[in-house]
Amino acid sequence: MANIIRNSLLVKGNDELINELHDRFDAITGYNNILGMCQAFYSDVETDDSGDNVLISWLYDNVGSKWITFSETKDTGAWNIESANYSPEEFWIHLFKVSIEIDPNVIIEVMYEDENYSRVGAFVIKKDNNGTIQYVSEEDSELVDPTLEMEYDDESYEEVRLGFSEKVYGIQNECLNYCHELIDKNEGIILNE
Numbered sequence: 001m002a003n004i005i006r007n008s009l010l011v012k013g014n015d016e017l018i019n020e021l022h023d024r025f026d027a028i029t030g031y032n033n034i035l036g037m038c039q040a041f042y043s044d045v046e047t048d049d050s051g052d053n054v055l056i057s058w059l060y061d062n063v064g065s066k067w068i069t070f071s072e073t074k075d076t077g078a079w080n081i082e083s084a085n086y087s088p089e090e091f092w093i094h095l096f097k098v099s100i101e102i103d104p105n106v107i108i109e110v111m112y113e114d115e116n117y118s119r120v121g122a123f124v125i126k127k128d129n130n131g132t133i134q135y136v137s138e139e140d141s142e143l144v145d146p147t148l149e150m151e152y153d154d155e156s157y158e159e160v161r162l163g164f165s166e167k168v169y170g171i172q173n174e175c176l177n178y179c180h181e182l183i184d185k186n187e188g189i190i191l192n193e
Contacts, residue, residue, distance in 0.1 A: 005065070005119065007081045007088070007112045008074070011095075013103040018077045020102055025079055028070045037070050037081075038063070041091070041098060064090030087112040087123055089137060093191065096125045096133070109179075111172040117143040120171050124179035125191070134188030136179040140171050 011021055028036040038045045038054050046058040056066055065088045071080035081088075092108055099106040107126040114120065121139025128134050147161050154160075182188050 003085055004115045005083045005087050005112050007110050009079045009081055010109045011077045012107040017099055017103040025070055032069050034067050034069055037068050062090055064088040092123055092125060111176060113168055117145050120168055122172055122175035122179050126183060128183050128186050133191040134183045136182045136188040138175040138178050
């Protein structure tokens, strides 16, 4: 079974862009609506003969993971998205290309974590100081959830769980800052359009 990646997407852009993205995400209805998610952002979604299922080959090529679903709106310009096995970098890049048409100064940040914390990290795509679009992802794959060895009714379970959550968030922020730093030093991956 594929591990679920929880992606926390933040788009920093003008009001027109943020409103457009909220409209697109709001149009996705139903639970685990992979097709709706893809159709909200792509015009060339390939489906099976029934038209109900997105082809996995198309998903890997265009999204970067086996599936992607909209989970919830967190805040203005912020959404939770789930994907299989990997943070869907191809989707983030596509989202940036859609967004830059509306706001030339858009910045996309993603913090993500695997459901078992074997992959915790961040992704950033933005223009560097010279106006060149670059992206970077950075992750830590050495985390082990200490609560796995505990019982739910252990006296210190909640304290350990909260401490681990803070550690995960701290690592995500370190990765996010590192991604920004690399792009600011022109050491990211240049987006070839």
